[in-house]
Amino acid sequence: xxxxxxxxxxxxxxxxxxxxxxxxxxxxxxxxxxxxxxxxxxxxxxxxxxxxxxxxxxxxxxxxxxxxxxxxxxxxxxxxxxxxxxxxxxxxxxxxxxxxxxxxxxxxxxxxxxxxxxxxxxxxxxxxxxxxxxxxxxxxxxxxxxxxxxxxxxxxxxxxxxxxxxxxxxxxxxxxxxxxx
Amino acid sequence: xxxxxxxxxxxxxxxxxxxxxxxxxxxxxxxxxxxxxxxxxxxxxxxxxxxxxxxxxxxxxxxxxxxxxxxxxxxxxxxxxxxxxxxxxxxxxxxxxxxxxxxxxxxxxxxxxxxxxxxxxxxxxxxxxxxxxxxxxxxxxxxxxxxxxxxxxxxxxxxxxxxxxxxxxxxxxxxxxxxxxxxxxxxxxxxxxxxxxxxxxxxxxxxxxxxxxxxxxxxxxxxxxxxxxxxxxxxxxxxxxxxxxxxxxxxxxxxxxxxxxxxxxxxxxxxxxxxxxxxxxxxxxxxxxxxxxxxxxxxxxxxxxxxxxxxxxxxxxxxxxxxxxxxxxxxxxxxxxxxxxxxxxxxxxxxxxxxxxxxxxxxxxxxx
Numbered sequence: 001x002x003x004x005x006x007x008x009x010x011x012x013x014x015x016x017x018x019x020x021x022x023x024x025x026x027x028x029x030x031x032x033x034x035x036x037x038x039x040x041x042x043x044x045x046x047x048x049x050x051x052x053x054x055x056x057x058x059x060x061x062x063x064x065x066x067x068x069x070x071x072x073x074x075x076x077x078x079x080x081x082x083x084x085x086x087x088x089x090x091x092x093x094x095x096x097x098x099x100x101x102x103x104x105x106x107x108x109x110x111x112x113x114x115x116x117x118x119x120x121x122x123x124x125x126x127x128x129x130x131x132x133x134x135x136x137x138x139x140x141x142x143x144x145x146x147x148x149x150x151x152x153x154x155x156x157x158x159x160x161x162x163x164x165x166x167x168x169x170x171x172x173x174x175x176x177x178x179x180x181x
Numbered sequence: 182x183x184x185x186x187x188x189x190x191x192x193x194x195x196x197x198x199x200x201x202x203x204x205x206x207x208x209x210x211x212x213x214x215x216x217x218x219x220x221x222x223x224x225x226x227x228x229x230x231x232x233x234x235x236x237x238x239x240x241x242x243x244x245x246x247x248x249x250x251x252x253x254x255x256x257x258x259x260x261x262x263x264x265x266x267x268x269x270x271x272x273x274x275x276x277x278x279x280x281x282x283x284x285x286x287x288x289x290x291x292x293x294x295x296x297x298x299x300x301x302x303x304x305x306x307x308x309x310x311x312x313x314x315x316x317x318x319x320x321x322x323x324x325x326x327x328x329x330x331x332x333x334x335x336x337x338x339x340x341x342x343x344x345x346x347x348x349x350x351x352x353x354x355x356x357x358x359x360x361x362x363x364x365x366x367x368x369x370x371x372x373x374x375x376x377x378x379x380x381x382x383x384x385x386x387x388x389x390x391x392x393x394x395x396x397x398x399x400x401x402x403x404x405x406x407x408x409x410x411x412x413x414x415x416x417x418x419x420x421x422x423x424x425x426x427x428x429x430x431x432x433x434x435x436x437x438x439x440x441x442x443x444x445x446x447x448x449x450x451x452x453x454x455x456x457x458x459x460x461x462x463x464x465x466x467x468x469x470x471x472x473x474x475x476x477x478x479x480x481x482x483x484x485x486x487x488x489x490x491x492x493x494x495x496x497x498x499x500x501x502x503x504x505x506x507x508x509x510x511x512x513x514x515x516x517x518x519x520x521x522x523x524x525x526x527x528x529x530x531x532x533x534x535x536x537x538x539x540x541x542x543x544x545x546x547x548x549x
Contacts, residue, residue, distance in 0.1 A: 008204055012197050020193075038196060045204050088203045093195045102189040152513060153498055 024107035035080035042084035131162035257312035269390035279349035358395035377401035466532035
């Protein structure tokens, strides 16, 4: 797969399922994961002219890097971006309960939620509160810092520590990123 | 169980199909428009004079046989993307010349493909084509996104390009059919606005292609020094205002949208456009400086040390001297919240992670 012939359709065919499972397991939210998943492929399509790889493995790595960046951005901002989708005039299909159920089943979401509950309970109280303020309540770091009466760098450190811990819990599942990318 | 799996497979297939359609060459899309950065304008009145008034365009079409590329006639080139199901002829609703003399045509057609909204309804596609420049058309297809509702839909900035060098940048989009005048102004510019050309799909022409409702379209060529980078979503913003025949404001909007591709709203209010542009020119990773702190002794603001379960490395971050020189009141938060077309937080995250790794920290999945 040369840079001149990057085939998004083939990338999609090979990675759509696994990428979705990965994102569901990282976010524990099917809707959010689908937004990130769709935006990942839209970004891959929109940015394919910038792809410089030569092999299938490089193409896969490139795609998964886009996905990880979208995920990191989601954790930072607390919302899934849709810029490439909007630019392309692309919409993902509407989700219905049947499909949501199947995606959750493939990702092992029920079990994952139980694991997450354990992981969250294992966080220190101060870390748990910081993660909740940032990720659940979607507060800017400045506000998280103000609420906790700590400096902003300390708030960032605390949240990132919590997310790392939760991320470690989310790394285990029916399929893993490492096995695919 | 089977239904569930089939529904899932159909879902995955459907998005794959949409992705494939979006990637077709020649598709009039938001993305294609943005492929060609920006350049210039010199003669706004030249453009305005070159276009046919919308009312006259419809009458001309109804009353006489018109030629290729003329209003009411077929376009000079067929730029419909592969895979689009045509439900009507392509028809030129306006034409003229860009500031450098490049001819353009505003073309409409109907398709059976539901690009957005109700899948039972087709879509109307409108795009600006430069017949002499292959692959430079840009536009959009849609149904209830703008038809009938008449919401302003400025879909972007682009321009025909030679070898990737953009020329004749323009902004275009949709407006309510009753809009008579559209002006475009660079955000913060208090000089005379750019007068856009307004074309309209209505009356017999609308019936001819089977559009559900009349649509207005505006097109304005932009100054050469207008600053838009990469896909056209960064740099300066444009304020677009639509007026009714009596001069009353009907709609206002901006390109890029106020919540996209621009510095965060807080930053917009806090910094001047010149400061924002200057900071945008600094590589993101150079906007911030990190410093290692001693976790075992540092007071993180709680009056307690961060022992036990804490990070192996503590760092502080502050705006770099280069950034502070431009904006003395900038904060670390401003920098982390700064948004750009290519996701400038990614380089910041990378810089943070690179520093942490260099300092021997266990960064884990946060930096994957």
